[in-house]
Amino acid sequence: MTDNKPILIWGAGAIGGVIAAYLARAGFPVIAVDASEAHVDAIRRDGIRISGPVDDFTQALPAFTPDTITGQYDIIMLSVKAQHTETAVQQLLPHLSPEGVVLSLQNGLNELRIADLVGKHRSLCGFVNFAADYIEPGHILYGNAGALMIGEHDKGVTPRLQALESMLQHYHPDVRAVDDIWAYKWGKLAYGSLLFLTAVSDETIADSVSCPDFAPAFTRLVGEVLSVARAAGVAPLGFDGFDPEAFASGDADTARASLDAIADHYRHSAKQRSGVYRDLAVRKRKTEIDSQIGEIPRIARPLGLQTPVTDLLIRYIHEIEDGARPMRRENLAEFTAEAQRA
Ligand SMILES: NC(=O)C1=CN([C@@H]2O[C@H](COP(=O)(O)OP(=O)(O)OC[C@H]3O[C@@H](n4cnc5c(N)ncnc54)[C@H](OP(=O)(O)O)[C@@H]3O)[C@@H](O)[C@H]2O)C=CC1
Ligand SMILES: CC(C)(CO)C(=O)C(=O)O
Numbered sequence: 001m002t003d004n005k006p007i008l009i010w011g012a013g014a015i016g017g018v019i020a021a022y023l024a025r026a027g028f029p030v031i032a033v034d035a036s037e038a039h040v041d042a043i044r045r046d047g048i049r050i051s052g053p054v055d056d057f058t059q060a061l062p063a064f065t066p067d068t069i070t071g072q073y074d075i076i077m078l079s080v081k082a083q084h085t086e087t088a089v090q091q092l093l094p095h096l097s098p099e100g101v102v103l104s105l106q107n108g109l110n111e112l113r114i115a116d117l118v119g120k121h122r123s124l125c126g127f128v129n130f131a132a133d134y135i136e137p138g139h140i141l142y143g144n145a146g147a148l149m150i151g152e153h154d155k156g157v158t159p160r161l162q163a164l165e166s167m168l169q170h171y172h173p174d175v176r177a178v179d180d181i182w183a184y185k186w187g188k189l190a191y192g193s194l195l196f197l198t199a200v201s202d203e204t205i206a207d208s209v210s211c212p213d214f215a216p217a218f219t220r221l222v223g224e225v226l227s228v229a230r231a232a233g234v235a236p237l238g239f240d241g242f243d244p245e246a247f248a249s250g251d252a253d254t255a256r257a258s259l260d261a262i263a264d265h266y267r268h269s270a271k272q273r274s275g276v277y278r279d280l281a282v283r284k285r286k287t288e289i290d291s292q293i294g295e296i297p298r299i300a301r302p303l304g305l306q307t308p309v310t311d312l313l314i315r316y317i318h319e320i321e322d323g324a325r326p327m328r329r330e331n332l333a334e335f336t337a338e339a340q341r342a
Contacts (some may be wrong), residue, residue, distance in 0.1 A: 151181025
């Protein structure tokens with residue numbers, strides 16, 4: 001499957017840009033496809049620049065917008081924001097070969113929708129926790145390494161998954177093909193809810209999650225998402241300091257220890273704030289709240305579960321998106337008080 005045939009990276013921003021640059025540097029024939037004409041023009045002209053504490057290099061790369069790419073491909077790695085998934089999949093479908101696969105490298109449970117659109121046998125799942133920021137056209141900050149795992153929708157590590165694992169190990173040797181990807185995808189969704197909550201404040205992820213005053217809110221929020229995961233038949237797994245068991249235990253000290261470990265992970269990163277913060281404060285655009293975190297109540301309701309703390313988070317982020325609530329530390333105190341009453 002990976003026999004020197006061109007690979008598309010569809011959405012070559014922060015995450016897709018890093019993967020594209022590393023794979024191209026390793027000699028894979030990678031083509032970037034991105035909706036931003038300015039980004040595509042810069043990559044074509046100067047290559048893609050990866051900067052930061054992990055690496056600093058510029059990689060030449062062919063790049064196209066979705067309407068100018070031609071041909072059919074066996075591997076398309078998709079890394080657009082969750083709310084752009086459906087449009088991107090409709091655009092990429094004519095370029096996916098009959099035996100080709102779309103590997104999602106995104107937060108959220110987008111693979112469920114991708115499988116509906118391309119067929120489950122042509123959809124592979126990804127869990128990403130490395131950190132990167134789109135700085136300007138052609139330039140990505142790679143903040144720190146983090147977990148990256150891939151899997152089939154159903155159990156089993158297939159030869160095609162192993163081939164992709166070997167390829168992605170050129171990005172980082174710790175990339176793993178796993179047979180329980182949903183345990184990580186749901187783990188990241190619970191952790192993602194925590195990241196969204198840090199973005200109601202203008203402080204860093206580390207400062208927010210390590211503050212004892214706010215620990216009850218983070219703990220209740222993450223615990224609630226984990227309960228939905230379990231009701232949906234998934235036992236989430238941890239990574240990079242995040243220990244789901246600690247949040248499910250109901251023991252405040254155990255949860256605090258995991259919050260401190262998460263804070264420690266980010267203290268070593270050049271990306272101190274989440275992608276959510278970046279959407280709100282820097283790029284001034286809507287976040288993935290509805291398509292990523294909104295899935296949690298949508299899945300919970302038919303299972304007879306309420307999600308009051310997640311609903312509260314969605315309200316706060318909408319208020320910030322709508323300009324009705326400034327991003328500030330006080331929001332975390334207010335959220336903590338409201339979450340305890342919810
Ligand atoms: N950044 C991070 O550190 C992490 C991000 N993730 C997840 O990875 C996914 C990608 O996020 P991230 O890389 O940060 O996002 P970015 O916005 O940096 O990159 C996405 C790129 O896709 C482009 N795009 C939008 N629509 C299309 C389309 N239809 N076809 C092709 N390209 C398109 C965007 O252009 P435009 O900006 O013009 O819309 C942008 O350049 C998200 O689900 C995110 O939650 C997961 C872990 C960490
Ligand atoms: C913070 C990070 C990079 C996870 O490490 C993330 O997932 C995001 O910014 O959305």
